[in-house]
Amino acid sequence: MTSLSQLTGIAPLTLAGAAAMTFAAAYVRGLTGFGMAIILVPLLGLIISPAEAVVLGILLQLLIGPVGIGIIVADADRASAIPIALVAMATTPLGMAALDATPADIARLLITLAAVGAFVAVLLPKHPDGHRPTRAVVAGTGLASGILTGFAAMPGPPVVPFYLRRALDPKVARASMLLIFFGTAIAGTLAALWVGIATFRLFLIALLLFPAMWLGNRVGARHFGRVAPHIWQAMVAVVLGIAAVSAVVRLV
Template sequence: MSLQTLVGLAPLTVAGAAAMTFGAAYVRGLTGFGMAIILVPLLGLIMTPGEAVVLGILLQLLIGPVGIRIILADADRATALPIALLAMATTPIGMVALHATTPDLARLLITIVAVGAFVAVLLPKQAAGHRPGRGAVAGTGIASGILTGFAAMPGPPVVPFYLRRHLEPKVARASMLLIFFGTAIAGTLAALWVGIATRRLFLLAVILFVPMWLGNYVGARHFGRVPPHVWQAMVAVVLGVAAVSAVVRLLN
């Protein structure tokens, strides 16, 4: 049985998806986020937005356990755990919305999300020692869950939540990765419930696991070798590039 028969994509298209996945996973390993923000719009060029969202969630599920011991040790669990639980609970809402949305509207909304994340991370930092209240934690978790289900993008509410606080990069990075693993679990279950997680997408996720693991490994190796202010600047650049590319794809 040919590769195209198994996953519905030509071998060269799968190779292109592997290259996209490697690059997005490198960003994830380096910054703690960004894989879905970068990858889902790119995958949308070779499949429907709904399929791209589900594939993005499946890939995040597969990569989630990698380095989980370090993630649990470094994360700000006082905020990361409640945000993750709320996000997991609200992910099905976004999945239902995606299932009921036309592809063109889905592309527009995903573009708005990408642009909004870039703008939010540019907002001034909170005062030193600031601890977010329950409302901020709850709002971040709910928004992250809905965006997970709708766009496989839990990051837009979560990244500014941590980047605007005075935290060590390793704490911010681990906190985000912990939340994203939780949303990947919930997103996969919701996709199965709605019926849009197909055998073909599962097989494609398994095929793309190797380039994803390699990209994440290289990115994680580079993490910590740059000063904190450079790391934060790189985060902003990643969000900016994702926002610009999303707008360009929408206009085209």
């Protein structure tokens, strides 16, 4: 009889460690609306190949995406979130193809630049009340988000500053980001199947990690409503800062 460890290629204790990592990353997602892939993909890359970690991160985002989708759609700034999501979904295959063709060292450099750029961008002054982004900015955000989804399972670096620099209620910003990330997860999964790097093994690992992801996301979401807006924004900046620092450390 084939054991679970043989099917996944991961020892039971290692899988338990991956579940703990997933819980922590999902908690951040539930609390801030982003950050799961930024935190989790590099950690998963310690136990599976970087390309597999990217695909696994996308599959996990796909599984958690429908959770609370009704509230997410109702709260989101649909005027911007839906166009960004559509553009990102259309360009995700470009990122996946780039990942397949890019040397690992160059890929790590590009991912590091994206993480650092997102942290710097979120620290820039906020736009004034009533600011509406132009169509070009919306399209550019979707383009960058889609490419980074396919390339690194990280749709957040362009999207988070887009919403955090606007005078939006945290509830609206969080829901808008989650709506976009669900769309990129769908596109990322289809692109991974198209490229041929989404395997039964990765689907199985994603299903095994789903309970930890669901629980972490639920706990984080429960804490979201108890955090003051300025503290929430500071926490988002801290998550981006940690991601940027860790990306630089990995590169060095």
